[in-house]
Amino acid sequence: MGGVRTSGDLVGRMQLNKKMRLNEAKQYVADKLRVSVSDLTDEVAMRGLREDLNISTVYMGYDAPARGIEAKYRIADILGIDINSVQRFKNIVSSKK
Amino acid sequence: MGQITTRMGDGSFISLSPDDIKKEIELGVQEAVIKAKIASLTKEEMDQLYEIIAQPRKFVSVERGNELVLSYDSAPMKFTRLGIPIDRSAILLIYERALAADTLEMAYVHYSMKNIKINLSEEVAPLAMALLNTTAPLMYGAMPNMGLYYKPDGPCDNAAELFPLGKIGEAQAAQEEAANYLEQDIMLVASAMYEAGADGFDFDTTASAGDAEFYAVLNAVTKLREKYPDIGIEIGMSGEFVLGFHGELKYDGKRLAGMYPHDQVKVAEKAGATIFGPVVNTKSNKTFPWNLARAVTMCKACGEVANIPVHANVGMGVGGVPMVITTPADCVSRVSTAMAQIAKMDGL
Numbered sequence: 001m002g003g004v005r006t007s008g009d010l011v012g013r014m015q016l017n018k019k020m021r022l023n024e025a026k027q028y029v030a031d032k033l034r035v036s037v038s039d040l041t042d043e044v045a046m047r048g049l050r051e052d053l054n055i056s057t058v059y060m061g062y063d064a065p066a067r068g069i070e071a072k073y074r075i076a077d078i079l080g081i082d083i084n085s086v087q088r089f090k091n092i093v094s095s096k097k
Numbered sequence: 098m099g100q101i102t103t104r105m106g107d108g109s110f111i112s113l114s115p116d117d118i119k120k121e122i123e124l125g126v127q128e129a130v131i132k133a134k135i136a137s138l139t140k141e142e143m144d145q146l147y148e149i150i151a152q153p154r155k156f157v158s159v160e161r162g163n164e165l166v167l168s169y170d171s172a173p174m175k176f177t178r179l180g181i182p183i184d185r186s187a188i189l190l191i192y193e194r195a196l197a198a199d200t201l202e203m204a205y206v207h208y209s210m211k212n213i214k215i216n217l218s219e220e221v222a223p224l225a226m227a228l229l230n231t232t233a234p235l236m237y238g239a240m241p242n243m244g245l246y247y248k249p250d251g252p253c254d255n256a257a258e259l260f261p262l263g264k265i266g267e268a269q270a271a272q273e274e275a276a277n278y279l280e281q282d283i284m285l286v287a288s289a290m291y292e293a294g295a296d297g298f299d300f301d302t303t304a305s306a307g308d309a310e311f312y313a314v315l316n317a318v319t320k321l322r323e324k325y326p327d328i329g330i331e332i333g334m335s336g337e338f339v340l341g342f343h344g345e346l347k348y349d350g351k352r353l354a355g356m357y358p359h360d361q362v363k364v365a366e367k368a369g370a371t372i373f374g375p376v377v378n379t380k381s382n383k384t385f386p387w388n389l390a391r392a393v394t395m396c397k398a399c400g401e402v403a404n405i406p407v408h409a410n411v412g413m414g415v416g417g418v419p420m421v422i423t424t425p426a427d428c429v430s431r432v433s434t435a436m437a438q439i440a441k442m443d444g445l
Contacts (some may be wrong), residue, residue, distance in 0.1 A: 003193060008166060021406055023442050068229055088294045
């Protein structure tokens with residue numbers, strides 16, 4: 001689908017961790033992002049949207065949107081799911097030890 | 098219409114007439130129907146498959162809107178094999194940001210559960226590093242590879258040596274012992290990777306050592322699902338037919354030996370897999386249209402009964418792709434298109 005160039009990482013996440021079939025996963029992500037399913041594989045539309053949502057694109061330079069774990073932290077919130085590495089990160093940074 | 102250039106299952110070029118290609122498609126579908134006892138492709142689907150194969154363009158793709166999610170077995174090793182000296186976590190960044198991968202997989206060069214157990218602590222480190230830097234879902238992957246538990250490589254008597262001696266019971270017991278070791282190693286490795294933050298675990302080439310290996314994986318997946326309710330689990334197979342080296346092992350009351358993809362996916366689903374990867378092996382002495390028709394028919398039947406996403410294996414010698422190391426783009430693109438549009442796969 002195009003990974004972080006579009007929304008393939010988000011749809012893939014709903015397949016891997018929520019067992020969603022392809023069409024269901026695409027619709028779920030489109031609804032959460034408030035775009036049409038056809039927008040999900042449009043590099044132009046998704047680049048702008050991912051910048052607006054601050055959830056990582058392929059660009060990592062100056063003024064780039066959230067990167068890596070920062071982006072996943074926001075993706076978990078936007079998609080309404082728990083992401084394992086984000087949960088681990090939260091647990092560690094909030095621990096008093 | 099003139100001759101159409103296509104390939105044999107060994108990758109060599111051949112020229113066939115349109116009627117010959119249509120006949121090869123029919124024969125490939127028939128083979129799948131007879132062997133797997135599944136429904137045939139419809140006439141319209143066979144016509145669609147012909148159109149995909151007979152396209153004059155070298156590269157063929159899906160119609161807009163039919164794009165699939167891709168998962169990758171042993172992703173970092175694809176660069177290591179090329180002799181490109183890059184750290185594995187950096188390779189995953191290339192997959193994510195240069196190759197536009199939808200999902201990622203960390204893997205070790207000795208891509209087997211038993212080998213990874215030995216340096217498990219060192220293996221967790223690059224996975225944990227990659228998890229901080231990547232955005233796409235990241236699995237850890239390995240082959241169950243139960244053969245490594247047999248002598249001389251492992252502790253169990255070698256079933257392949259016991260069978261020719263007529264020691265059937267002993268051979269079955271050796272496989273059960275090996276399956277038990279494998280299950281323990283899967284639990285150890287997969288638990289460590291999930292607790293380090295992985296989104297899931299990918300079992301690649303499952304059942305390569307037969308039904309006992311499939312049995313071990315299914316039992317381990319059942320336990321992983323109980324232990325970690327949210328873990329992602331992809332079970333990718335090694336062939337369209339589960340070899341019955343043991344012959345009597347069952348999961349959920351179903352005999353594993355002899356299962357085809359549409360049955361395999363149901364036990365994988367029951368165990369707790371979240372993605373299933375059917376494999377249909379390519380026959381190198383048959384044509385590409387025959388192999389693709391056979392693979393699409395079996396994968397379509399699998400997808401129709403599945404309640405979880407199905408990612409068909411498409412690569413060297415599987416899914417209809419010719420059995421060659423450098424896979425021809427004309428075939429890979431046609432296989433990918435047919436798997437999306439006719440087999441209705443959720444991914445590759």
